[in-house]
Structures are given as C-alpha cells and as structure tokens.
Amino acid sequence: MDTGVVEGGLNVTLTIRLLMHGKEVGSIIGKKGESVKKMREESGARINISEGNCPERIITLAGPTTAIFKAFSMIIEKLEEDISSSMTNSTATSKPPVTLRIVVPASQCGSLIGKGGCKIKEIRESTGAQVQVAGDMLPNSTERAITIAGTPQSIIECVKQICVVMLESPPKGVTIPYRPKPSGSPVIFAGGQAYAVQGQHAIPQPDLTKLHQLAMQQSPFPIAPSNQGFQAGMDASAQTGSHELTIPNDLIGCIIGRQGAKINEIRQMSGAQIKIANPVEGSSDRQVTITGSPASISLAEYLINARLSSEATGLAAN
Structure with a gap:
C-alpha cells in the first residue's frame, strides 16, 4: 500500500459515496449486520447505508483517509469473495473483475477527466483499473x-487518486445528492401473492399481498376472469384495461395528497396509471380514469375507496 498518498497531505477527513445493488449491499451488511459491524470496528470509519427498499443503495464512508481506505478495501475484499464463491459453481474460466460505482458531484468531473481526457487517462495507466x-x-x-x-489493488489505488483530485478541486455551487428511489418496479400478482419485479427477479411483497387480498374481497367491481392469466406472471402487463370513477370535488384533495404524494403512492402500490380530469364547470364531480391490468385496477380502486372512507369517517368525527 502506497503511504506516499497519505504523506502527501491526504490525511484529512473524507467522504466517499458508493452506489451499489441491493444484493451486494446485503452481502456487505452480512447476517444480522455482523459484516458491516466488523468493518466499522476494524477500520474506524463511519459507514452509513441508505434505505433498504430500493434496488440501488448508497454506502457512505466518512472519516480520516486511513480509516476510509481500510473500510474501502474491506468492502472490495467482500465483493471479490462473492465473485470467487459464485465462480465455484460456474463454468466460466475467466474471473470477472470487481466493479464498483462511486458517486461524485458533476462539478468535479471536469477535473477528474482533465483537458482532452488527460487526467483520467493518467489514472487508468498508473493504476491499471478501468475508469468510466x-x-x-x-x-x-x-x-x-x-x-x-x-x-x-488497482481499484483501491484508483480511488485514492480520484480522492486526491477531488480534494484539490472542491465541488462548485450546490450539490444535490443522488437518493435512490424505492423501486417503482412493476408489481405482479401470482397465486394470490404480490411480487415486485426487479430486473430478472420477482421479490415477494407481503404488505402488497395483504392489500391485494383485501382488494379482492372488498373490491366493489367484479374482477375480470382473465386474472387467472397472472399465474404466468410476466404477461400481466399485456391485459390492460381501464375503469372510470366519479369522485366529488370536495374529496379529490384527500386522494391527491400534498403535492400529489397520495396519488403517487397509490400509483406505485397498485402499478396502475391514474389520471384525474380537470374540473368541469357546473359539475361537482371529477372523473378519475384508472388504466392497467385487472388486478392493478382493482387494487388502485380499493386504495382510493379506502382513502375516501377514512376521509368520510374523519369528517364524521369532526
């Protein structure tokens, strides 16, 4: 390990943000958080991990450079270990490289790339890592x-050099940090269970399953029999339909929520598209059109009705 970097004035407090897939993060956290606890204790770095219900998560390493690079190399070792263990059952002969993504303010990218790409070329050549x-x-x-x-080793060296450049040219203006969004992934229903689709995987969603079962029992609208096709799972999106609801003007606010928060939540949970028509002069009602698969329409309707009934009981209580 080259100590020259530390002696060259890099022994300061640093923050590195890594962007990772949920599966990789799970491996770094370890069973009952043991793995990340060990990293924190041995490195002395602060390691924060963003919310868990997203396909991507941010791992923030903060602390003195020596602590950060220690934590960083432990994370890389863990990723390397995972690649090796996945190779044991694989027929591939060449081992894929460890790949990492770090997140940096766009205002610092110019300094990292350098004039005509000279800086990034120098980093690539001196460390042997691929950098994009x-x-x-x-x-x-x-x-x-x-x-x-x-x-x-090449990744650790490469990140050190990137840190040097970033310390030499601090970000300009205000940086808006990237926050991974909860998976707005399509939801499918199969065999009475709800699953969120993330890439190639369908992940069971117990909370949505409960809502879905309630929707099936309480939905005031008959569910199209084509719902049986959901066993196949992925062809769900092919069976789209639409349904219209009429909602009194004075109740539309409770469905839209502050800055559209409620309606977005209903869209996300149900997987349906929901359009609210503009108010029509002389009418005290608003038209709401729900489009999607039969199950997502029924779930959206159930969620809307649940909002309306809770609002109605709320009004009664006042």
Whole structure:
C-alpha cells in the first residue's frame, strides 16, 4: 500500500459515496449486520447505508483517509469473495473483475477527466483499473456515477487518486445528492401473492399481498376472469384495461395528497396509471380514469375507496 498518498497531505477527513445493488449491499451488511459491524470496528470509519427498499443503495464512508481506505478495501475484499464463491459453481474460466460505482458531484468531473481526457487517462495507466465517468447526471441530482473495474489493488489505488483530485478541486455551487428511489418496479400478482419485479427477479411483497387480498374481497367491481392469466406472471402487463370513477370535488384533495404524494403512492402500490380530469364547470364531480391490468385496477380502486372512507369517517368525527 502506497503511504506516499497519505504523506502527501491526504490525511484529512473524507467522504466517499458508493452506489451499489441491493444484493451486494446485503452481502456487505452480512447476517444480522455482523459484516458491516466488523468493518466499522476494524477500520474506524463511519459507514452509513441508505434505505433498504430500493434496488440501488448508497454506502457512505466518512472519516480520516486511513480509516476510509481500510473500510474501502474491506468492502472490495467482500465483493471479490462473492465473485470467487459464485465462480465455484460456474463454468466460466475467466474471473470477472470487481466493479464498483462511486458517486461524485458533476462539478468535479471536469477535473477528474482533465483537458482532452488527460487526467483520467493518467489514472487508468498508473493504476491499471478501468475508469468510466457517466455522461449523464443521476436522476434528480447533480451527481454522476464513476464506474471502476479491475483487481482489488488497482481499484483501491484508483480511488485514492480520484480522492486526491477531488480534494484539490472542491465541488462548485450546490450539490444535490443522488437518493435512490424505492423501486417503482412493476408489481405482479401470482397465486394470490404480490411480487415486485426487479430486473430478472420477482421479490415477494407481503404488505402488497395483504392489500391485494383485501382488494379482492372488498373490491366493489367484479374482477375480470382473465386474472387467472397472472399465474404466468410476466404477461400481466399485456391485459390492460381501464375503469372510470366519479369522485366529488370536495374529496379529490384527500386522494391527491400534498403535492400529489397520495396519488403517487397509490400509483406505485397498485402499478396502475391514474389520471384525474380537470374540473368541469357546473359539475361537482371529477372523473378519475384508472388504466392497467385487472388486478392493478382493482387494487388502485380499493386504495382510493379506502382513502375516501377514512376521509368520510374523519369528517364524521369532526
């Protein structure tokens, strides 16, 4: 390990943000959090992990550089271990490199790339790691992802060099950090269970399953028999239909919520598209159109009705 970096004035407090997939994070946290606890204790770095209901999560390492690089190398070792163990049952002969993504303010990417790409070329050549700076910012942020791939040693060296550049040219203006969104993934219902689709995986969603079962029992609308096709799971989106509801103007607010929070929640939970028509002059009602698969329509209707009934009982109580 090159101590020259530390002696060269890098022994300061640093923050590194890593962007990882849920599965990788699960491995870093370990059973009952043992793995991440060990990393915190042995490195002395602060390690924070963002909310768990997202397909992507942010791991923030903060502390003195020595502590951070220790924590960082422990994370890389863990990822390397996972690749090795996945290789034992695989027929592939060549081992894939460890790949990591770090998140940095877009305003610092220019310094990292250098004039005509000279800085990033120098980092690639001196460390032997592959480094790619994303062209676009991450959604709803002013940060970009930098993907680094290679051997554990080359990645550690590469991140050190990136940290040096970032310390030399601090971010300009206000940085809006990237926050991964909860999976707005499609929800499918199969065999009475709800699943969220993430990439190739269907992840059981017990909370949605409960709602779905309630919706099936209480839905005031008959569910189309084509719902049986849901056993196949993925063809669910093919059976789209639409349904219209009429809602009194004075109750529409409780369904939309503050800045659309409630309606977005209903959209996300049900997987249906919900359009609320503009108020029509002379009418005291608003038209709401729900589009989606039979199950998602019924779930959206159930959630809307649940909101209306809780609002009605709330009004009665006042």
